[in-house]
Amino acid sequence: MLLSPLLQQKVRFFLSEEKVMDEMSNSDFSKTTSFQHAVSSCCGAIVTSLFVTPLDVVKTRLQAQSSPSPKGKCLVYSNGQVHHTHVCENGDGKVFYNRNRHFKGMLDAFVKIIQIEGIKSLWSGLSPTLIMALPTSVIYFTCYEKLREALRFRLGEDNDHIPIVASSLSRFVSVTAVSPVELIKTRMQYHTLSYKQLQLSIRSTVARDGWLFLWRGWSSTVLRDVPFSGAASGSIAAVVTLPFDVVKTHRQTEIWESETLQSKLQRDSASTWAVMRKIVAKKGIAGLFAGFTPRLFKVTPSCAIMISTYEYGKAFFRHLNEKTNQHS
Structure with missing residues (x-):
């Protein structure tokens, strides 16, 4: 299928993450501060969340449905x-x-969610998504800069693997830090809950299973997100890592489902691979790629919005700094 000129332009614009971050080492970086870069990346994450949350909600529903x-x-x-x-x-x-x-597919999910729950449900989990944006961006940005400089000092300035290694390790740290918020976001997207209901559910589960419960689905989230920091194409990474995203959704929603419906389902701590086998046994290989369409639709615009907002923020601060220097 031939791509439209607009889509082709978006695909060309869809740069890998390490290339975008590596641009911080050029001459523009000296014209803006680290804090300004962090603010730009946070703004990009917030704007992106506002636009792509409905796709994320639909993806979660498709992945978790029975x-x-x-x-x-x-x-x-x-x-x-x-x-x-x-x-x-x-x-x-x-x-x-x-x-x-x-839901029979992405469009069917959009229609039924709006009809049954109202259009506001498409932005379920937006609050934790926005809360995640700040620490994720700051942690990732800070770790990336520190690790890149440390690796360049040890391996030399011209080592091509430095951006990939630094970006992957930084993503690992940021995913670990915000994993509890990711769990809350997934649960809010899976079922429309009041904050009181969510708080009671999580409090009772933590009391029973301990604080490590908040990191449920961490391993599959790492396997989903880290490849994005080293892949040449985010679209390819989105497809390859989709099974891990499906497993993450299952692991973060299965306990809530068993509690809400008062079933006697076992609450095991099966590994990522064990959950994959269960999904394949129940739904076939296609079950590992549930939510494929909304995830793919989410990747390209989210990257384009993120990079555009980030670059606009850098340009704004660069211009602001130049005016400040002229008047000083």
């Missing part, structure tokens, strides 16, 4: 907090799913 047609007898269950859910017995226990909420 099978649409279990066999056996069904009855309707409601706990007063979520929409009516059909509880079906299939011989192996009880399977919980919502018949009216099964």
Whole structure:
């Protein structure tokens, strides 16, 4: 399929992350401060979040939804907090799913979410997303600069692997730091919850399973995000790492589902690979690529928005600094 000129321009504009960050070492970097770079990157993350959160919500719903047609007898269950859910017995226990909420694809999910929950639900989890933007950008930016300088001191200025190594390690640190907020965001996108309901759910789970619960899905999140810091194409990385994103969503939503519906599902701490095997056994290989369309649609505009806002912020501060210097 031929790409439109506009899409071709976006694809060309979609630079790898280490190249963008490496531009900070050129002459422009001396005209702006580290704080101004951090502010620019935070603004880029915030603007990006506002635009792509609906796609992220749809992706999460597609990844976490259950099978649409279990066999056996069904009855309707409601706990007063979520929409009516059909509880079906299939011989192996009880399977919980919502018949009216099964999405056939990205557009179907958009339509049903708006019809059933209202358009505001497309921005579920926006608050934790915005909260994540500041520490993620600052931690990543700071670590990247420090690691790059340290590696250049040890390996030499011309080593081509320095940006990739520094970017990957920085992403690892930032993902670890904000993993609890990522969990909260995923849960809010999975079901529309009040902050009180979310707080009670997380508090009870932490009391039972300990504080490490807040880092549930950390390993699959690392496997999802770190390749973005070393890949030549974010679109390729989005496809390759999608199974890890699916696993992350499953691990961060399965406990909430079992608590909300009062089921007797086991709360195990299966590894990423074990969860992958379960998904394949239940849904086939296609289950590992659930949410493919919204994730792919999210990658290109999010990168374009992020880089555009970041570059605009640098230009703004550079111009501001030049005017300040002229008047001093």
